[in-house]
Amino acid sequence: MAVPLSRISGVEVQDMMKAVARALRHVARVALWLAAAGLILMTVFITAQVVARYIFNDSLVWSEPAAVILMGWFIFLGAAVGIREGYHLSFDVLLYFLPETAKLWLYSISDLVVVGFGFGMVWFGSQLALSAWDVKLPSLGISGAFDFLPIVGGGVLVVLFSLERLARRAAGMPTARFGEADLVED
Template sequence: MEKIAIGMSLVARVALLLACAGLILMTVFISAQVFMRYVLNSSLVWSEPAAVILMGWFIFLGASVGIREGYHLSFDVLLYFLPESAKNWLFSISDIIVTAFGFGMFWYGGQLMLSAWDVTLPSLGISGAFDFLPLVGGGALVMLFSLERLARRAAGLPTSRFGDVVEE
C-alpha cells in the first residue's frame, strides 16, 4: 500500500504542476491577445480557443487533486455529532458517489470526444476531440483518487479529512 500511496502522490503532484503550468500559459495567451488586439490592432485567432482548452485542463486536474487531498465541497455539520465509525461510513459513501461521478465524466466525456473526433477546430487546426480530453482525463483522475481514498480508509489509513495528515 505504501508504494501505491507514493505513486498516487506523484500522480497528484504532476497533475497539480500541469494545472499550474496551464493557468500560467492561459494567462500568457490571453495577455498576448489583449496586447495584439489593443496595441498592435491585430489578433491572435488561436489564443482564445487554446486558452479555453487549457482552462479545462487546469480546472479538472486541480479538482481531482482537491478530491485526493480532501478539499472538495462537503456538508459537514452532521459529522461533528456522529461517532467515528459512522463518519467513516458516510465518508465512504461520499467517495463512492464521487467515484461514480468521475466515471460519468470519463464515460460521457469520452463519448463527446469521439463524436468530435472528425471535427477540426479551425483556429487551431486540431481535432475537436481536444475540447473534451480534459473531461476524460479529469474523470479518470477523480475515479483514481476516490478509489485511493476508499482503499486507504479500508486499510485504516488517514485520508486527509478533518485534520488527518497523509504520511507519504
C-alpha cells in the same frame, strides 16, 4: 503463485497502500504542476491577445480556443488533486454528532458517489470527444475532440484518487479531509 488474500496481514496491506499512496502522490504532484503550467500559459495567451488587439490592432485567432482548452485542463486536474487532498467543500454538521464508525461509513459513501461521478466524466467525456473527432477547430487546426479530453483525463484521476481514499480507509489508514491534508503520511 498468487498469495490468498486471507494470508495477507494488516501490516502488509498498509505497506502496499503506502507504496500506492507514494506513487499516487507523485501523480497528483505532476497533475498539479501541469495545472499550474496551464494556468500560466493561458494567462500568457490572453495577455498576448490583448496586446495584439489593442496595441497592434491585430488579433491572434488561436489564443481564445487554446486558452479554453488549457482552462479545461487546469480546472479538471486541479479538481482531481483537490479530491485526493481533501480540499473539496463538504457539509459536516451531522458528522459532529456521529460516532467515528458512522463517520467512516458516510465518508466512504461520499467517496463512492465521487467514483461514480468520475466514471460518468470518463464515459460521457469520451462520448463527446468521439462525437467531435471529425470536427476540426479552424483556428487551431486540431480535432474538436481536444475540447473534451480534459473531462476524460480529469475523470480518470477523480476515479483513481477516490478509489485510493476508499482503499486507505479500508486498510485503516487516514485520509485527508478539508483542511487536514497534513494528517496523511504517505
